[in-house]
Each structure stands twice: as structure tokens, then as C-alpha cells.
Amino acid sequence: MSGKAKYPKIVVTPPGPKARELVREDESYISKSMVRWYPLAAESGSGCIVKDVDGNEFIDFNSGLGVLNVGHCHPKVVSAITEQAKKLIHYSYTDFYYRSIVDLSRELTKITPGSFSKTVFFCNSGAEAVEAAMKMAKWHTRNNLFLAYTGSFHGRTLGAVSLTGSKPVQRRHFFPLVPGVTHVSYPYCYRCPFHLSYPECHLWCADFIEEEVLGKYVPPENVAAMFVEAVQGEGGYVVPPEDYFARLKKILDKHDIIMIDDEVQSGIGRTGKWFAIEHFNIVPDAVCVAKAIGSGLPIGALISKSELQDWEGGSHASTFGGNPVACAAGVAVIDVIREERLLENATKQGAHLMTRLKEMQRKYPIIGDVRGKGLMAGAEIVKDPEEKQPNPEMVEEILIKCFKRGLAIITAGKSTMRFAPPLIITRELLDSGLDVFEGVVKEVAGSGK
Numbered sequence: 001m002s003g004k005a006k007y008p009k010i011v012v013t014p015p016g017p018k019a020r021e022l023v024r025e026d027e028s029y030i031s032k033s034m035v036r037w038y039p040l041a042a043e044s045g046s047g048c049i050v051k052d053v054d055g056n057e058f059i060d061f062n063s064g065l066g067v068l069n070v071g072h073c074h075p076k077v078v079s080a081i082t083e084q085a086k087k088l089i090h091y092s093y094t095d096f097y098y099r100s101i102v103d104l105s106r107e108l109t110k111i112t113p114g115s116f117s118k119t120v121f122f123c124n125s126g127a128e129a130v131e132a133a134m135k136m137a138k139w140h141t142r143n144n145l146f147l148a149y150t151g152s153f154h155g156r157t158l159g160a161v162s163l164t165g166s167k168p169v170q171r172r173h174f175f176p177l178v179p180g181v182t183h184v185s186y187p188y189c190y191r192c193p194f195h196l197s198y199p200e201c202h203l204w205c206a207d208f209i210e211e212e213v214l215g216k217y218v219p220p221e222n223v224a225a226m227f228v229e230a231v232q233g234e235g236g237y238v239v240p241p242e243d244y245f246a247r248l249k250k251i252l253d254k255h256d257i258i259m260i261d262d263e264v265q266s267g268i269g270r271t272g273k274w275f276a277i278e279h280f281n282i283v284p285d286a287v288c289v290a291k292a293i294g295s296g297l298p299i300g301a302l303i304s305k306s307e308l309q310d311w312e313g314g315s316h317a318s319t320f321g322g323n324p325v326a327c328a329a330g331v332a333v334i335d336v337i338r339e340e341r342l343l344e345n346a347t348k349q350g351a352h353l354m355t356r357l358k359e360m361q362r363k364y365p366i367i368g369d370v371r372g373k374g375l376m377a378g379a380e381i382v383k384d385p386e387e388k389q390p391n392p393e394m395v396e397e398i399l400i401k402c403f404k405r406g407l408a409i410i411t412a413g414k415s416t417m418r419f420a421p422p423l424i425i426t427r428e429l430l431d432s433g434l435d436v437f438e439g440v441v442k443e444v445a446g447s448g449k
């Protein structure tokens, strides 16, 4: 690419001395359940750049796990947080009233799909939004069964992890979970569980749910809801065929099953639309959000058709849910996405990202599949393009090498590199990050074509 890029900037090979010291201290306190990708010890962040404690500046291709869609410390978000913090930091919405929660509710009901009347429940995280959705569906329908996908990720609390189906470690030794969840195959065409090909398959994976699951062993009249990720996140950045969700929604509607769309990772503009489900032209009955809405402050929300939240007062609540400061951040995030036309930028930069990843796929046989929507893209690394075995060892090597060269990137599924930079990313910075990635891929692949 053109000349020497300004970023990334490596002043000492990471982890430098200060990062190593921080990691040593951290290890003596922090729970062993945390598995860090590599020793990136963040000191500050601005836009798409994270600076570590030794002064290295990394291009952030993971947006702090899909949270920093408007970039690190966006000035308008910082200002909204500061102003709100000066006025009112907390006054639980479970019991009292305040302005910022109403403002955020109004904006969330505007941007979520569907022109029906909507109601918002606030909590503090993605898992809590999913828990709220589970409880809402149970209360409303008086049913106890759920459908969810293999490969899905809905969070770690006991209810949410009962739906989660992406890695055994997330469930090992935690049984019994919430009973009544049946997992069905996600439409993962690159690794079709039925060994079929789209479109000749005629979406058998959707019809299977009706014919085999609901038709044979899960009585549909006992199902409270089905949880879907419109683009599967932790499971590998998997994008279903474009007509899949329409077929599914028809099946669910026929059996009066609520569709709950978990947009915790794919939402708030990441895919070039406010919500990834909009790419599939259907309207879910409820949407779960968290991550990007608070730009780093903890907040989650369930936005549903009003009639679904007919639960009685006191059925469910959260002391910190919809905290005034987090809500002010949320309003600012939505404003910034609108003002800076970030949906358009995500679409534009996402198209460039896809073009470059596809070019790399043609050059390097270790890249088995490339897929995505907007700035939510995955490149699946395999041992052999014909056999398609996942290659987690190579992915580990790629991650570390990228880190050493100033690119913060992580993986999803067994061996998919995930590309999820902030929506504010410029073409230049995107290319700089992709140049680092390509340089590493070239090296680990041995050679290109």
C-alpha cells in the first residue's frame, strides 16, 4: 500500500516491560476463568487506536469485543457521560424516574425494526438482556420450552448459558442448566450440518425445525420462544442465506412462537444497518442489545412488542439497569451513528474489507471461507481448503504475530479471524490493519499463490 502508514506504531516489541509487570500483578488477583488472547495491556484509547502501557499504538480490529462501535472515547460520548455524571449518577429506575432512560428508550424504539408499539426493559449486560427475554417469554406465554442454535452465544448466566451452544467449556460442570432448551442447527453453509449446498438444499435446515423438531419431539404449543443471532458472533461470524430468516419466521409465526433476536454483538450499526436482522427483511418480536449501546458503560436492553411485556409489576427488575450515565452514553452513541453516517461508513468500509479478504482467500489457501455483513466479517482459517479442517494452532500464531506488529484482532468459532473495527474506521486505517494481517498470513501460510 501507500508509503509508511502512521499506525500501527510499535516502540517496543509487545509485551514491553510495563505490560509484563501489569500482567504479573493481574495474575495474582484476577480469576483464572479469564483467558486473555495476548498480553495487550491497554492504557488509553482514541478512535480506532489503543495505546498500551509501553506506548505502543495498536489498530483495534475488535472494538473492545464489539463495544466501541463509535470508537474509543468518542468526544460526544465522553461529554454526555461527564455532563450526566455531574448531575445524577444513579437513581434506580426500578423505583423512580429520570430523563436519560426515557430518552434512550425513545431512541431504541425508533431504531429497532417494526412499526408496532414497543416496550423497553433495561439491565446491565447482554446476558441479562437475554435472561429478561427468557423470563418475559415464559411469563407471557406460560410456556417453558425454548429453541436456540448450535454455535450460538447468548451469555454466561445460568439462563443465558442454557441457550448458548458454542463451546463445551462454557457449560462444563454447570449442569443442570435451565431445562427445556432444544438446540437446532444454525445455517452455517460452509460447514452445513446436513452436508447439503445452498440453494439446492431448499433451506432444509429451516424445514428440519418444523418437520423433525416441532413435528416429532418438541411440542410447539409448549415453546415460549426461539432465540436467534442474525449473524452468529462467537460461533464464527456466520452469515445465513438471505432467505433463511423469512422461512424461519413463517414457521415460528405458524406455531405462535416468539422470535427473540439477540443483537448484542451484531447490533447498533455493526453490519451497516442498525440491526443485522434487517438484512433479512423480517421483523423479530423482540430484540436484545448491550455492548455497543453504552460505548463501554455497562447497559443492556430488551426491546419487544409491548404486548409481550404484560408481566405484572415486580416480576423482573435490576437495581443498576438503565443507569442514568449509561443511558446518556447510549443516546450519544445513537446520535453519533446518525450524525457521522456510520451505517453508511460500515457498509462502505465493509465492502472494501470483503474485497480485500476475498483477494487474500484467492492467494492463500489457508483462508477457507470469507463472509460477513458490513464491519462484521470473518475469515475462516483451515488446514486444507478441500478438507476444511479448522486450524486453531495457526490462528493462534496469526493472533500473536498480529499483536507483535500492532494489530489487535481476535477470533470466533474454532478458527475464524474476526474483523470488527469501530464503525468510524477510515479506508486508510482499515488498509493499514489489513496490510499487517496479510503480511502475517503470507508468512504463516509459507507462500501465496
Ligand SMILES: Cc1ncc(COP(=O)(O)O)c(C=O)c1O
Binding pocket: 124, 125, 126, 127, 128, 130, 153, 154, 155, 156, 229, 233, 234, 262, 263, 264, 265, 266, 290, 291
Ligand atoms: C450475541 C451475544 N449475546 C449475548 C452476549 C453476552 O453479553 P455480555 O457479555 O454482556 O453478558 C454476547 C457476548 O459476547 C453476545 O455476543
